[in-house]
Amino acid sequence: MGKTIVEKVLSEHSGVDAYAGDIVVAEIDAALVQDGTGPLAVQHLQKLGMEKAAKPERTVLFIDHAAPSPRKELSNAHKILRNFAAKTGAILSEVDEGVCHQRMVEDFMNPGEVLIGADSHTCTAGALAVFATGMGSTDVAIGIASGKTWLRVPETFKIYVTGEFKKGVYPKDLMLHFIGMIGADGATYKALEFCGPTINAMDMSGRFTLANMAVEAGAKAGLFNSDETTKGYLEERGRSDKWRPVSADEDALYERVYEIDVSDLEPTISCPHVVDNTKTIKEVEGTKADQVFIGTCTNGRIEDLRVVVQIMAGKSRNPDTRLLICPASKQVYLQAIEEGLLAKLITAGAAIINPGCGACVGVHAGILGDDEVCIATQNRNFQGRMGNPEAFIYLSSPAVAAATAIEGAIADPRKYL
Amino acid sequence: MQIKGKAFKFGDSISTDHIAPGRLFHLRTNLPELAKHVLEDADPEFAKKVQPGDLVVAGKNFGLGSSREHAPTIIKLAGVGVVLARSFARIFYRNAINVGLPVLICDTTQVDQDDELEVDIGKGEVRNITKGITIQAKPLPDVMVKILNDGGLLEHFRKHGGFALDA
Numbered sequence: 288m289g290k291t292i293v294e295k296v297l298s299e300h301s302g303v304d305a306y307a308g309d310i311v312v313a314e315i316d317a318a319l320v321q322d323g324t325g326p327l328a329v330q331h332l333q334k335l336g337m338e339k340a341a342k343p344e345r346t347v348l349f350i351d352h353a354a355p356s357p358r359k360e361l362s363n364a365h366k367i368l369r370n371f372a373a374k375t376g377a378i379l380s381e382v383d384e385g386v387c388h389q390r391m392v393e394d395f396m397n398p399g400e401v402l403i404g405a406d407s408h409t410c411t412a413g414a415l416a417v418f419a420t421g422m423g424s425t426d427v428a429i430g431i432a433s434g435k436t437w438l439r440v441p442e443t444f445k446i447y448v449t450g451e452f453k454k455g456v457y458p459k460d461l462m463l464h465f466i467g468m469i470g471a472d473g474a475t476y477k478a479l480e481f482c483g484p485t486i487n488a489m490d491m492s493g494r495f496t497l498a499n500m501a502v503e504a505g506a507k508a509g510l511f512n513s514d515e516t517t518k519g520y521l522e523e524r525g526r527s528d529k530w531r532p533v534s535a536d537e538d539a540l541y542e543r544v545y546e547i548d549v550s551d552l553e554p555t556i557s558c559p560h561v562v563d564n565t566k567t568i569k570e571v572e573g574t575k576a577d578q579v580f581i582g583t584c585t586n587g588r589i590e591d592l593r594v595v596v597q598i599m600a601g602k603s604r605n606p607d608t609r610l611l612i613c614p615a616s617k618q619v620y621l622q623a624i625e626e627g628l629l630a631k632l633i634t635a636g637a638a639i640i641n642p643g644c645g646a647c648v649g650v651h652a653g654i655l656g657d658d659e660v661c662i663a664t665q666n667r668n669f670q671g672r673m674g675n676p677e678a679f680i681y682l683s684s685p686a687v688a689a690a691t692a693i694e695g696a697i698a699d700p701r702k703y704l
Numbered sequence: 705m706q707i708k709g710k711a712f713k714f715g716d717s718i719s720t721d722h723i724a725p726g727r728l729f730h731l732r733t734n735l736p737e738l739a740k741h742v743l744e745d746a747d748p749e750f751a752k753k754v755q756p757g758d759l760v761v762a763g764k765n766f767g768l769g770s771s772r773e774h775a776p777t778i779i780k781l782a783g784v785g786v787v788l789a790r791s792f793a794r795i796f797y798r799n800a801i802n803v804g805l806p807v808l809i810c811d812t813t814q815v816d817q818d819d820e821l822e823v824d825i826g827k828g829e830v831r832n833i834t835k836g837i838t839i840q841a842k843p844l845p846d847v848m849v850k851i852l853n854d855g856g857l858l859e860h861f862r863k864h865g866g867f868a869l870d871a
């Protein structure tokens with residue numbers, strides 16, 4: 288019987304002919320923790336007397352959620368990760384490097400591999416045909432030390448996408464639309480496989496956005512074929528030798544198939560306080576915004592910053608609206624400087640934040656006041672997400688965020704394109 | 705395993721940000737302190753009122769969001785004996801079993817705030833003493849029963865020297 292991408296990758300890594308529903312113990316190629324989940328993972332390993340990494344060169348410890356540290360408790364937590372790296376040879380990603388998921392795809396992951404990470408958006412790497420999934424500190428600790436994890440092979444939903452995006456509509460709009468359609472628990476325990484002509488034509492940046500948000504539909508992983516676009520991405524990063532084609536078999540068995548035509552898709556917004564509370568731009572246009580935040584593992588890439596510049600060039604933010612921009616990684620940051628994007632954004636009234644997670648997760652650098660409204664390009668708008676349960680978060684594409692910054696209220700980006 | 709206590713009722717979509725919010729990130733290496741704030745953003749009084757053995761009873765998709773294992777850990781540290789919900793988010797569910805917090809999927813619409821409940825985890829039976837009814841929960845997958853019976857994944861690993869999940 289034919290196999291889905293997940294069934295193929297997990298069969299290869301477990302040495303058994305695995306299909307949906309099977310329990311396997313799989314070899315893992317890489318593991319990640321971040322500064323919120325990593326210290327606990329290290330403490331677990333200390334308790335087990337297993338302070339080691341089976342694959343130190345592919346065990347990455349990120350200091351990104353509180354980077355640089357805003358308080359002493361977090362500085363001490365960071366020391367736990369630095370010490371573990373020194374002791375085991377694991378890789379430490381310091382405060383200058385940026386958000387874990389962006390760096391994992393830039394520097395570490397290759398098609399057909401398995402990645403587990405103590406961060407729910409580890410699924411981002413699925414865009415490179417990696418079986419990548421988020422787990423807790425205990426699972427990842429044991430994965431780091433033993434090089435293995437147990438998994439139930441998930442059933443797959445196939446998402447077949449056709450049509451061309453209209454001007455001003457992006458993969459982020461597609462993903463918000465899809466989550467609104469199936470619900471925040473619509474794919475719980477499942478894998479999503481994105482395919483079809485629209486996906487084949489999509490750049491890696493768009494694919495990362497989709498894969499990143501698979502977990503917001505409850506999914507365990509979000510996967511893509513490894514194709515020429517994937518190859519090009521790896522080539523640019525000096526890893527062309529790591530490319531291999533990965534795709535599902537023609538006769539693979541899917542639990543469900545969704546067909547989505549993006550031709551008529553409108554800019555889509557997710558309203559407080561759950562991601563599946565989606566509306567089209569028309570329904571929310573004019574909602575006053577105190578803060579606009581552009582960045583994160585969902586939409587903090589160079590392609591996203593280019594769109595923001597395209598919309599904001601020669602304009603300024605509304606005087607009553609703060610504009611925070613945070614490149615997702617050092618590579619993105621440097622490229623944005625080289626392309627002259629940051630100078631334009633700063634001129635337009637943006638405050639640039641060093642690459643990291645602080646604003647998105649509500650630790651520092653962008654915490655909202657009571658009753659304030661923020662339009663953000665991240666993946667979650669849960670109550671309290673940006674540091675204040677009394678605030679309101681709307682999720683959008685970078686284009687909607689940029690138009691909103693200009694007008695000071697949720698705005699349709701199409702008039703600026 | 706038998707657990708008896710009072711129900712604390714929550715709605716749908718209780719996220720890990722409700723349970724262990726990012727603004728308390730600095731307490732993640734101080735779990736007893738973090739536990740004093742458990743579920744604070746869903747019910748500010750919960751942590752003060754909960755007694756050992758009490759139950760968290762919720763709607764759909766409990767624990768959605770982040771991978772932070774701190775969420776089930778502080779629910780357990782606060783003394784909660786079991787979490788019942790109509791459904792759980794995937795990572796939370798797995799984390800809960802890993803840290804030894806029992807979680808059961810059942811029809812929680814038949815439970816109200818302050819109902820007295822008695823739960824047999826092994827049988828998956830929830831007796832609502834206040835209402836005089838028994839609710840059957842979905843059985844835990846075998847793999848998870850093994851891990852839970854060993855006292856969580858770390859203990860499982862220590863005891864067997866690796867994964868021992870075959871029947």
Ligand code: SF4
Pocket residue numbers: 352386387388406408583584585643644647648665666
């Ligand atoms: S940017 Fe936000 S969603 Fe992404 S890893 Fe950081 S905190 Fe998580």
